[in-house]
Amino acid sequence: AIFYGFYLKFLYVIIYIITIIILCFLLIGIKKRNEKYINIFKKTFSFLYGFSIGIIFYDLSNRFLSIFTAGNTDEINNFRTQHSNYTFIKNYTDNEITKTIRYLSLAAIAFYALYLFILSDYFFVTYNYAKKLIDSINGERDFRLLEEDAAWE
Numbered sequence: 001a002i003f004y005g006f007y008l009k010f011l012y013v014i015i016y017i018i019t020i021i022i023l024c025f026l027l028i029g030i031k032k033r034n035e036k037y038i039n040i041f042k043k044t045f046s047f048l049y050g051f052s053i054g055i056i057f058y059d060l061s062n063r064f065l066s067i068f069t070a071g072n073t074d075e076i077n078n079f080r081t082q083h084s085n086y087t088f089i090k091n092y093t094d095n096e097i098t099k100t101i102r103y104l105s106l107a108a109i110a111f112y113a114l115y116l117f118i119l120s121d122y123f124f125v126t127y128n129y130a131k132k133l134i135d136s137i138n139g140e141r142d143f144r145l146l147e148e149d150a151a152w153e
Contacts, residue, residue: 008055008059011055012055015048015051019045019048022045022048023041025037025038025040025041025044026130029041029133030133033140035134035137035138038130038133038134042130042131046127049119049123053116056119059108060109060112063112064109066101066102066105067105067106070098070099070102070105073094076097076098076101079097079101080097
């Protein structure tokens with residue numbers, strides 16, 4: 001469980017770092033009106049979005065499982081050992097720990113649902129902006145080519 005938590009946090013840090021780097025590519029593409037940088041952003045950002053969705057659904061499945069397995073003695077003992085530094089948890093009955101595990105799991109599910117909504121909205125808005133920007137760059141290039149052709153006639 002400790003390794004899982006560390007691994008998940010490490011993956012999120014890697015995703016955030018890569019996201020910052022590719023957002024810099026988007027800014028460079030916007031400033032220089034360079035289609036190459038924007039395409040790098042679109043491809044990498046799509047991959048990271050899919051990867052993030054996969055991690056979220058994996059963690060959501062674990063949260064759903066913990067709702068149904070909250071009454072197991074193994075789960076209760078794990079909860080007690082993980083939170084042994086809190087003195088008030090030592091006085092909890094097994095029923096109270098089961099309720100706490102379920103409430104925490106439901107809160108995590110609600111948080112992930114909100115996070116999934118915000119992440120999806122951000123992805124689609126940013127992706128559509130990049131797509132429109134590429135169309136604008138292509139339109140300007142086509143217009144310049146038409147102007148150059150008209151100038152030679």
